[in-house]
Amino acid sequence: MRIAVYGASGFTGGLAVAEVRRRGFTPVLVGRDEERLRKAAVAAGAADAEVRVATLDAPGALAGAFADCDAVVNCAGPFTSWGEPVIRAAIAAGRHYVDTSGEQRYIKRILDTYGAEAEAAGVAVVPGLADDGGPGDLIAHLTAGRLPAVEELVVADLRQPGGASRGTARSMAFVEEPLDYVDGAWIPAADHGPASLGVPGSDEEVPVALFGLPGVATVPRHVPARRVRSVIRADVAALFLGLTPDVVESVPEVLDDEARRAGRWLMAARADDGRGGRAEGWVTGPDPYGLTAVIAVEGARRLAADEGRAGATGQGRAGVLTPAQAFDPADFLDFLAPHDVTWQVSAVPGQGTTTR
Missing domain, CATH: 3.30.360.10 (Dihydrodipicolinate Reductase; domain 2)
Incomplete structure (x- = not known):
């Protein structure tokens, strides 16, 4: 399983890369600065991981960076400023998406805005999948x-x-x-x-x-x-x-x-x-930061493996979902x-x- 981590050179992003590798999956580090991404890969114990440079103002390149991955974990905040281009790129690439935002109004806007696009693409978008x-x-x-x-x-x-x-x-x-x-x-x-x-x-x-x-x-x-x-x-x-x-x-x-x-x-x-x-x-x-990485990576894994709530599969899991809509609450905890x-x-x- 290939999991793209956007914002991989940041603190939480680096922990997410390490968690992807710890779980035995293949991390793909995505961000705007190649040198920082390569340093982050080494620090996360994934020196051989693939690094892809894509900026928020290049939607085609960003979608292309996600295209052969199974899911996207976005760790680059503030999400109010930087989150939506990554969501749009994941949807364009047809890839499931989670992020680690804790910003209330941003999360509400995503839940209100992107449902139809995500459903049409057959993907799940789950914002706010962090420790809070x-x-x-x-x-x-x-x-x-x-x-x-x-x-x-x-x-x-x-x-x-x-x-x-x-x-x-x-x-x-x-x-x-x-x-x-x-x-x-x-x-x-x-x-x-x-x-x-x-x-x-x-x-x-x-x-x-x-x-x-x-x-x-x-x-x-x-x-x-x-x-x-x-x-x-x-x-x-x-x-x-x-x-x-x-x-x-x-x-x-x-x-x-x-x-x-x-x-x-x-x-x-x-x-x-x-x-x-x-x-x-x-x-x-x-x-809190280490568990945020665990929670986000497990959410991405479950979406990519089609292990949704109450055994739902395929189109039943598409759309913008809350954590409790995407996953069985007791099982996830x-x-x-x-x-x-x-x-x-x-x-x-x-x-x-x-x-x-």
Whole structure:
């Protein structure tokens, strides 16, 4: 299996190349700078990998770089600025596509815009397949499924402050006003919501703030909730909202291995039925950047191997899809268990608990 990694010379892109090689597949590094791509190949342990130079302003060359690959993993952010040309090239080449974006409005725009083109090409496009958007969408679906009806669903990123790459800082500097989903429409988020949330697995309750997570763009497409909103820890929100161009450029381009592996991500979901019924779910794992590469490469592999949700094949998997639409949620989360990922969904007494 040949997997093209666009933005392969970046921090997350290099991890994705290494993961493609670790899985025994053939990586194809694609980007705009041949020298940087070759250095990235060596650093990823794939010195013999093929390097292809293609820029965003040359759509034909970009589609040609993807043409003989089985899937495309796009790691080049900010996606708001650079994501769509890669999607158009993947569709033109007839290749499945995933990306590692966490930018809420970008993900919504892709889900709203490219469905017909992807369906016509017979390919699946799955944006936001990273450590927040992927597991967040999957655990939200499983959590909501514990209730007969959902009045409100809150998706929360409860990870503690930690190291971030310059690419993440650049993407967060592009964060726009967050959205809520209410009564069938996406609207600017209201300035209210839960003031704090309990941290799964502990007695700790932390202040949270409204923030534009991918789940608000993705979850309403497969969960019939009246309202969907997203929050993160208030201290993390303050860090992101304080990013200025000078601060962004002062952030290290990469994290060293020790700092990267010391991080831990935690996505949670809380669903209420409006009548006192509640379900809660969470999924957590180490090494946010390393697991993003694992998640994105596995998603690309499943699309290329035609291992979709509920055994769907062929045209049933074409279009622009959320992670929970493209893949069986529990099966995908279980796949991550060897990487020290655990998850749990629980409901009010009498409705049971599932733990992994």
